[in-house]
Amino acid sequence: MSVQENYDNWEEIFRVRDKEEQQISVTEKVTYYNTNATNYEESMAAGDYSGPRLTASLLHKYLKGRLDAKILDVCGGTGLVIRELRKFASYNNADGLDAAENMMAVAKENGLYNNIFPQYFTLESDVPSNSYDALSSCGAFLPGHLKAEVVTKMCDIVKPGGYVVIVMRKHFTDYDSNLMQLRPLVHKLADTKQMELIEECVTENYVNGHDGLKIVLRKPC
Known part of the structure; x- marks a missing residue:
């Protein structure tokens, strides 16, 4: 998976725009953070995170x-x-x-x-x-x-x-x-x-x- 693709996945965790995205539970969010802790900083850089x-x-x-x-x-x-x-x-x-x-x-x-x-x-x-x-x-x-x-x-x-x-x-x-x-x-x-x-x-x-x-x-x- 590319850095940009990984950032796009983070966006799905960060953003809640409609009822479908509301289905991402808090537990699932924390699990995703934990699983991807080592590539978090690289992924945020791909999103120009200031x-x-x-x-x-x-x-x-x-x-x-x-x-x-x-x-x-x-x-x-x-x-x-x-x-x-x-x-x-x-x-x-x-x-x-x-x-x-x-x-x-x-x-x-x-x-x-x-x-x-x-x-x-x-x-x-x-x-x-x-x-x-x-x-x-x-x-x-x-x-x-x-x-x-x-x-x-x-x-x-x-x-x-x-x-x-x-x-x-x-x-x-x-x-x-x-x-x-x-x-x-x-x-x-x-x-x-x-x-x-x-x-x-x-x-x-x-x-x-x-x-x-x-x-x-x-x-x-």
């Missing part, structure tokens, strides 16, 4: 070179975000959380994460409150993956003064019934002063010609 670089750039912008800043990379997979982040500076205190254990193993072997948490990220995830300086989520808010509601858990996890950085395909917030709630939730968090909305903007050519959405939240001190 998400990790965009996410890393935002993390570095706000962490301002604090190399010991504690970072949680949610749905981090093989650690692409942290790999890109280390091109800016030698950040050395990142942990990864992902349901696909084989993906996490690749990141761990490459020295990208200090600790790994092989679990789904939900409102019930057992990550302590106020425990990280920054939390990143790259390409994880998509149909059949993270639910919009977990943005509140993300905000709970970061310390006062900490950042939540979300990068995703913009069009998922336009048509998916659950992910349409994400931006209203973000604005509610800002309106109620639970978080500060630092950035919210659309970026071109996020992946495979699709626009991306960048959101950065900061917890008030």
